Amino acid sequence: MIYTVDHIPISKGKRPGTTLVPTSITVHNTANTSSTAKNERGWLTNTENIRNASFHIVVDENEAIECIPLTEVAYHAGKAVGNRTSLGIELCESGNQEVVWDNAVKLIAKMLYERGWAVDKVCTHKSWSSKNCPRLILPRWDQFTADIQKELLKLSVVKEPEKVLDEVSNWAKLAQSWVKENGVSDGTKPKDSVTREQVWQMLYDYDRKVKK
Ligand SMILES: [Zn+2]
Structure with a gap:
């Protein structure tokens, strides 16, 4: 209208x-x-x-x-x-x-x-x-x-x-591409909170990838 x-x-x-x-x-x-x-x-x-x-x-x-x-x-x-x-x-x-x-x-x-x-x-x-x-x-x-x-x-x-939840802050955009490229995270839900076990798993995944 x-x-x-x-x-x-x-x-x-x-x-x-x-x-x-x-x-x-x-x-x-x-x-x-x-x-x-x-x-x-x-x-x-x-x-x-x-x-x-x-x-x-x-x-x-x-x-x-x-x-x-x-x-x-x-x-x-x-x-x-x-x-x-x-x-x-x-x-x-x-x-x-x-x-x-x-x-x-x-x-x-x-x-x-x-x-x-x-x-x-x-x-x-x-x-x-x-x-x-x-x-x-x-x-x-x-x-x-x-x-x-x-x-x-x-x-x-x-x-x-x-x-609000789907918009990545400008300062986090490079990091978002990096986590996706490195298989740490799929880069979605940028404003969601993260649990301790999820942090463990992300670090574990990244470490295994680096050591390959
Ligand atoms: Zn009236």
């Missing part, structure tokens, strides 16, 4: 420029069955739009657009406390809703992962005020957060150790 940063200018009812230290992510639906992410971004700077309402990111079946910096307040929660503490994500109601769902799940999981947050940091607009929002997601909210959790696990469990 494409992620575009296209910030609206500072403006009174949309982007006050106030610093936000977010502690949660609030999920919304646009309540407009035909608008795309680009349409929603465009509406924020349309002179006919006089509502005091905005959001940080809008997601549709094709892309995500960041409209307000994630370090600044947006007006999306209906209640001041939500606006002061939460990042607002709008899910478009146009296009293939399963794809919008997947895009939002992936985006939110990545945002949680980057901040070291668990899935309990994701909340609904309804939890701040009584508004029936995100209206398409609410009936399947448990499934939505379960999907985010699955994606988050993929990011934290699979990606991290593999990447």
